[in-house]
Amino acid sequence: MPTDANPRPTIYDVAQRAGVSKSLVSLVLRGSDHVSPARREAVEAAIEELGYRPSRAAAALASQRTRTVGVLIDDFHNPWFVELLAGLRSVLDPARYTASVADLQLEAATGSNPVEGFLAQHVDALVVAAEPAPGTLDGVDVPMVVAGMRELGLPDDGADVVAGDDELGARLATKHLLGLGHRRIGHLTGRSGPGAHRRRGYEAAMRDAGLEPAVTGEAGGTSEADGYAAACALLDARPETTAIVAGNDVMAVGALAALRERGLAAPADVSVVGHDDSPLAAYRFLGLTSVDGHSREVGAAAARALLARLDHPDAPPHRELLEPSLVVRHSTGPVRDASR
Amino acid sequence: MPTDANPRPTIYDVAQRAGVSKSLVSLVLRGSDHVSPARREAVEAAIEELGYRPSRAAAALASQRTRTVGVLIDDFHNPWFVELLAGLRSVLDPARYTASVADLQLEAATGSNPVEGFLAQHVDALVVAAEPAPGTLDGVDVPMVVAGMRELGLPDDGADVVAGDDELGARLATKHLLGLGHRRIGHLTGRSGPGAHRRRGYEAAMRDAGLEPAVTGEAGGTSEADGYAAACALLDARPETTAIVAGNDVMAVGALAALRERGLAAPADVSVVGHDDSPLAAYRFLGLTSVDGHSREVGAAAARALLARLDHPDAPPHRELLEPSLVVRHSTGPVRDASR
DNA sequence: GGTGCGATTTGGAGCGCTCCAAAGAAGCGT
DNA sequence: ACGCTTCTTTGGAGCGCTCCAAATCGCACC
Numbered sequence: 001m002p003t004d005a006n007p008r009p010t011i012y013d014v015a016q017r018a019g020v021s022k023s024l025v026s027l028v029l030r031g032s033d034h035v036s037p038a039r040r041e042a043v044e045a046a047i048e049e050l051g052y053r054p055s056r057a058a059a060a061l062a063s064q065r066t067r068t069v070g071v072l073i074d075d076f077h078n079p080w081f082v083e084l085l086a087g088l089r090s091v092l093d094p095a096r097y098t099a100s101v102a103d104l105q106l107e108a109a110t111g112s113n114p115v116e117g118f119l120a121q122h123v124d125a126l127v128v129a130a131e132p133a134p135g136t137l138d139g140v141d142v143p144m145v146v147a148g149m150r151e152l153g154l155p156d157d158g159a160d161v162v163a164g165d166d167e168l169g170a171r172l173a174t175k176h177l178l179g180l181g182h183r184r185i186g187h188l189t190g191r192s193g194p195g196a197h198r199r200r201g202y203e204a205a206m207r208d209a210g211l212e213p214a215v216t217g218e219a220g221g222t223s224e225a226d227g228y229a230a231a232c233a234l235l236d237a238r239p240e241t242t243a244i245v246a247g248n249d250v251m252a253v254g255a256l257a258a259l260r261e262r263g264l265a266a267p268a269d270v271s272v273v274g275h276d277d278s279p280l281a282a283y284r285f286l287g288l289t290s291v292d293g294h295s296r297e298v299g300a301a302a303a304r305a306l307l308a309r310l311d312h313p314d315a316p317p318h319r320e321l322l323e324p325s326l327v328v329r330h331s332t333g334p335v336r337d338a339s340r
Numbered sequence: 341m342p343t344d345a346n347p348r349p350t351i352y353d354v355a356q357r358a359g360v361s362k363s364l365v366s367l368v369l370r371g372s373d374h375v376s377p378a379r380r381e382a383v384e385a386a387i388e389e390l391g392y393r394p395s396r397a398a399a400a401l402a403s404q405r406t407r408t409v410g411v412l413i414d415d416f417h418n419p420w421f422v423e424l425l426a427g428l429r430s431v432l433d434p435a436r437y438t439a440s441v442a443d444l445q446l447e448a449a450t451g452s453n454p455v456e457g458f459l460a461q462h463v464d465a466l467v468v469a470a471e472p473a474p475g476t477l478d479g480v481d482v483p484m485v486v487a488g489m490r491e492l493g494l495p496d497d498g499a500d501v502v503a504g505d506d507e508l509g510a511r512l513a514t515k516h517l518l519g520l521g522h523r524r525i526g527h528l529t530g531r532s533g534p535g536a537h538r539r540r541g542y543e544a545a546m547r548d549a550g551l552e553p554a555v556t557g558e559a560g561g562t563s564e565a566d567g568y569a570a571a572c573a574l575l576d577a578r579p580e581t582t583a584i585v586a587g588n589d590v591m592a593v594g595a596l597a598a599l600r601e602r603g604l605a606a607p608a609d610v611s612v613v614g615h616d617d618s619p620l621a622a623y624r625f626l627g628l629t630s631v632d633g634h635s636r637e638v639g640a641a642a643a644r645a646l647l648a649r650l651d652h653p654d655a656p657p658h659r660e661l662l663e664p665s666l667v668v669r670h671s672t673g674p675v676r677d678a679s680r
Numbered sequence: 681g682g683t684g685c686g687a688t689t690t691g692g693a694g695c696g697c698t699c700c701a702a703a704g705a706a707g708c709g710t
Numbered sequence: 711a712c713g714c715t716t717c718t719t720t721g722g723a724g725c726g727c728t729c730c731a732a733a734t735c736g737c738a739c740c
Binding site: 350351352362363366369370394395396397398399400401402403404 | 695696697698699
């Protein structure tokens, strides 16, 4: 039981109590293996007894490393990033690294520059999982891995990249529908990182089947409202559509609304596939068939890549694409009436 | 244009370039108003030219304050907390404070103790928006405000509290249904911070109307699955139910599934009200009438309370309950057939 | 018993900033 | 012009830790 209220114990207090030098305590703290078991135990006991907590600030100042990695995500409202973060932390934590997260949407709202913030924080590395304003990443000289996106806008330096194979994912989704007998399959897209790849995967699968792709939503975003709008456009332009591949789950939910408005039901009249396999997709009331991009695994792999980069600053760039899988629920089914 | 590649400039470099002492630079950095405009400008110019970035670590070490506040939330998957955080930051940012967020769910998964983490980080204050494991908050001696919950489990020390008035919210929801002519109104609850208050509000409103409350889900959680289960229990026990007040939005979505399974529709057969007004509620396909607890405002108010506490450490405890409002969408409507 | 060598342990010199006491400048009244 | 007050500005002494070179220890070997 530490006697509280006195100034917070320092490394010196621990050293004194353990009967060793402050340097030895520092060694123990940093997990050096050049410390005799006896001393180590003594130090650990002293730490425990004193309730000692190392000062990160002092350690950072002295070592010029913060053991913090900046993580740039797009929006905490999007569960995809929450999962990515969970994966990231699952490997960063054991490696004694702390994640400092910035949410682009939030950051934009408060008018601050997230990358600037990371730099001010002197992060040791960066995980870029969302595209920041052009130019923001320019002067950055810390190791950087791109996660969940296949590339950054401009700086095509050989940064490490770990992402889900969105193209394959969309292909999977489209093939699933083709397998159910659908031929009139439309795609709802939107401007956004993964958007282009997903769309491309859909188009490729359609062409492979000798069908002509039908894409709407190119001009819009990727929200529920955008999905609704794109679905309306699609259904109005091609009422014969029997299946829809949406750019993501919320767009798929938007599509559901467009269908209902037109007296159509999923999957009876039109099948709908989402993308991301968010919690949303799993709700019974929706039961969306969705492409699982394994964002948690992407996060974990990105963190591993980062750690590797930190160890070998000039290893060749690492590129890794994880294979997505399709989670079939009940928003998709066989074509009922191919003639509609 | 800074000449890069040389070691990161320090306060001394800035001082030299501006022709002043390092102390003056420090004053400018900290926004002192005892600096002549001329010098201030000179310093600012030098900072700009050198691309100088203050070292937080050094500042923290020297000042013994990190200007960081720890924020404890339950789960980033829950948009309620995301909004709370946005509100928090909207006030903390301008005050030059940084938020360090820990997600209880995530923290539990990685086996780390979030509060311990904050302490190791030497945060200046804590915002507690979720209930941590019992005992975790015991030794904490930094200022603390409870946000979004009306009280903590054990330590009923006079901590500052800012929360939404959940009881009033549930009352609002119930009254809305009563106003639509409903009499057979059930409530879906669950163990959780706000759960008890919401339930109490519902019960009070029912009793005020001379009706008997019907609550299910006491034993469960507050997820979509729990909502589904509670709704099933309710509908099976009282098939005559014409309206449901759910503990939160995802539970409401669970209820929707239970209704559909029984061939009932909302609002035609049964009206459903959610709580939290999450993005989910606004999706066209769901269009949930929901109680908006204004979590963003709660966050902002909590941050203001925190700042005030930091300024006046021994002011009397501050308690603030924000008034919720009801957002009416299309999951609620007048009773169709009161006899069903 | 002395020597040598690797394994441990230690003192010292900062890391970049804050904050205090004290010095310097400037303005004022007489 | 002088003494005094008020406003600015400055040097110095740390904050708690890391890391390096050097000291010490232990012990095998001759």
